Amino acid sequence: MADKQTVAVVGSGMAGLVTAFLLQQDKKGRYDVQLFETQDHLSLDSASYTITKDHGHNSTPYRIDLPMRAFGDNCHNNLKRMYDYFGIQYGRKKFIYPLTTLSEKKALHFIYSSANHQIPPIRPPTSSYASWIIKTAYLGLCYFWLMLCCFFVQSKEATAQHEEESLRQYLERIWLPHYFVRTYICPMFTSITTCSHEEFLDFPAKDFVEFAKKIYRRPQYYVTGGVHHVQATIANGLSVKLRTTVTSVEHTGTKTRVTWVEGEKEGSAMFDHVVMAVTPNVVGAIYQPLRDAMNSIPVVPVQSIIHRDADVIPECGEEVRVQATKQGNQRDVLHICSDDNATETHHEHPSSVYVTTFPISSIDPSKIIHHVQFSRTLRSVKSRWIVNQLMGNGIPIGQGEKEQIWRNGDGNVWLAGSWCYDGMVLLEGCMESAMTVAERLGVEVPWVDKSD
Numbered sequence: 001m002a003d004k005q006t007v008a009v010v011g012s013g014m015a016g017l018v019t020a021f022l023l024q025q026d027k028k029g030r031y032d033v034q035l036f037e038t039q040d041h042l043s044l045d046s047a048s049y050t051i052t053k054d055h056g057h058n059s060t061p062y063r064i065d066l067p068m069r070a071f072g073d074n075c076h077n078n079l080k081r082m083y084d085y086f087g088i089q090y091g092r093k094k095f096i097y098p099l100t101t102l103s104e105k106k107a108l109h110f111i112y113s114s115a116n117h118q119i120p121p122i123r124p125p126t127s128s129y130a131s132w133i134i135k136t137a138y139l140g141l142c143y144f145w146l147m148l149c150c151f152f153v154q155s156k157e158a159t160a161q162h163e164e165e166s167l168r169q170y171l172e173r174i175w176l177p178h179y180f181v182r183t184y185i186c187p188m189f190t191s192i193t194t195c196s197h198e199e200f201l202d203f204p205a206k207d208f209v210e211f212a213k214k215i216y217r218r219p220q221y222y223v224t225g226g227v228h229h230v231q232a233t234i235a236n237g238l239s240v241k242l243r244t245t246v247t248s249v250e251h252t253g254t255k256t257r258v259t260w261v262e263g264e265k266e267g268s269a270m271f272d273h274v275v276m277a278v279t280p281n282v283v284g285a286i287y288q289p290l291r292d293a294m295n296s297i298p299v300v301p302v303q304s305i306i307h308r309d310a311d312v313i314p315e316c317g318e319e320v321r322v323q324a325t326k327q328g329n330q331r332d333v334l335h336i337c338s339d340d341n342a343t344e345t346h347h348e349h350p351s352s353v354y355v356t357t358f359p360i361s362s363i364d365p366s367k368i369i370h371h372v373q374f375s376r377t378l379r380s381v382k383s384r385w386i387v388n389q390l391m392g393n394g395i396p397i398g399q400g401e402k403e404q405i406w407r408n409g410d411g412n413v414w415l416a417g418s419w420c421y422d423g424m425v426l427l428e429g430c431m432e433s434a435m436t437v438a439e440r441l442g443v444e445v446p447w448v449d450k451s452d
Contacts, residue, residue: 004032005272008258010246010286012037013044015416015430016277017234018082022438022445024238031441034271035240036260042235042242045228047372049306051353063226064355066304066372067194068347070095070222071427075214078431078447080221085447086233089224094331096122096324098316099187102339102360106314110135112188113331115217118323125317142180149174150212155205163381170205187338191345193424194302194358194376198341203424204384211424249274249287251411275437277416277430279375287413289397289406293386297419298378304357306370312361313346313354324348337361377419388422390415391436409440 009020012035023031039046047066070093071079083090095114101107111122123132153174156165165173171181186197189208193200223230244262251257252270259268276283284294314335324331335346339360347355356363389395394407408415418425420433435445 005030006270007031007033007273007275008246008256008269008271009033009035009275009277010249010258011277011282011417012042012235012240013277013417013430014230014427015418015420015434016275017042017044017231017238018431018434019275019277019414019416019437020238021234022434022443023441025446026443028442031273031443033239034269035238036244036246036258037240037242038245040243042231042240044231044234045226047304047374048226048228049370049372051306051349051351051369062350063228064306064349064353065223065227066306066355067302067357067374068355069227069427070220072215072220073218075211075218075424075426076428076431078435079427081447082431083223083230086230088230088233090221091224092219093222095220096320096331096333097188097191098124098314098320098333098335099184100314100335100337101183102337102344106337108314108316109183110139111316111320114220115215122317122319122323125315125319139180139184142177142184145174146176146180146185147212147216149176150209150216155209157206158381158385164384165205166201166381167203167205167208168201170209171201182340183338187336187343190338190343190358191334191336193378195300195378196342197338199298199300199378202381203379204381207379207384207424246286249276249413251413256411256413273412273414273441275414275416277434279377279417280419281375283415290390293390293395293397296386297383298380299375300378301373302357302376303359303371303373304355305359305363305368305372306353306355307363307368308352308354309364309367310352310354312356312363313348377417377425379419379425384422387419391420391422409437 007023009016020033020035024033037043048063050061050063052061094117097112098108099110101109108124108126111124121136155170158164186200190197190200244260246258246260248259249256255270255272256274257268257270258274276287279299280294280297281299284291314337320333324333333348337344342360344360345357386395391408394405396403397406398404414437416433416437418427418429421429438445
């Protein structure tokens with residue numbers, strides 16, 4: 001049997017772990033995989049936190065996934081197949097979304113439900129029956145028009161004369177009311193994308209249209225017991241170098257040299273393949289040929305805070321509490337609070353523990369339990385073009401006579417991550433990009449039905 005090919009996987013999020021698992025379990029035993037991680041633990045579950053009795057919780061300790069790992073029924077197909085393959089348990093999760101405007105001193109103005117499972121919607125305690133009926137009718141009409149357009153009015157792709165259509169341009173073209181966009185669409189969707197409203201409106205229209213169609217009246221799910229079960233299952237048996245920061249990836253002949261820092265020591269080794277399963281800014285920092293391209297893909301820091309400061313949580317009325325705790329049909333309450341520029345979310349957990357993501361309001365430091373920051377890759381018309389070129393026909397790198405085309409896999413260097421596919425930045429992107437690397441290296445993906 002020929003010597004195994006060596007593979008370095010940089011990053012231990014979902015994309016890195018899945019790529020490493022698939023290559024390591026190759027039925028022909030062709031790959032020897034080494035996983036590199038900067039932190040002192042694997043990154044998929046590194047931001048999560050366990051709530052115990054020390055935090056005032058009276059029952060069994062429970063894990064809070066950070067960021068929240070709810071996944072959709074129709075936009076995470078490969079993720080669900082993998083969970084089924086591993087026997088990872090997941091259940092349906094319903095949400096109640098009280099919408100509050102911060103510029104009006106926390107004025108609660110509407111209460112949505114995930115997949116519109118609560119019909120009619122819950123009436124905010126501050127609304128009269130007449131105003132609630134009028135607003136519900138108005139929002140229902142706007143939402144109906146939006147979904148009708150998403151299914152029947154295609155977004156405009158790029159032409160030789162024009163860039164492709166942004167979400168801002170698409171919403172203007174279909175005459176969606178500005179009030180509905182700013183007060184409902186931006187808050188609801190930036191609670192997912194964790195970016196400013198302006199950054200969200202710069203997303204490619206195609207991303208939004210396809211995502212809206214996929215989640216329309218579809219349920220959401222969560223992993224039972226937390227995503228650390230997923231991490232432990234996928235990582236079992238993998239060779240991992242923790243507290244090891246990769247500083248460069250460079251071609252040397254037919255192989256690729258990976259250089260890293262481990263503590264105060266620098267090390268390096270030659271590999272047959274390198275998979276960079278990290279954010280674009282990290283790719284640009286360690287792999288010089290893609291530095292310019294990666295600088296054009298926006299990456300922003302996102303904060304998430306676990307705390308007990310109830311003063312930042314808007315009052316949403318007794319009816320929300322009744323519906324959220326109804327026996328046999330519990331719902332999570334996720335407050336969506338926005339000003340003119342951005343949206344913060346407050347996810348209620350047991351024992352008066354809250355998780356605030358993308359915070360705008362000031363949180364009492366003495367009531368903070370845990371604070372983390374993670375990176376979010378955003379989409380734009382330009383970045384979509386760059387990613388699609390990298391994954392397809394290639395993108396020019398270098399200058400003058402040294403200019404050449406680089407596409408994913410050239411020089412046996414690969415990209416994987418939530419941003420490495422054509423769509424909203426989700427865990428499904430991690431799955432698709434990891435599976436693509438495996439398939440192009442001739443490795444069978446065990447949860448894919450060959451008859452499909």
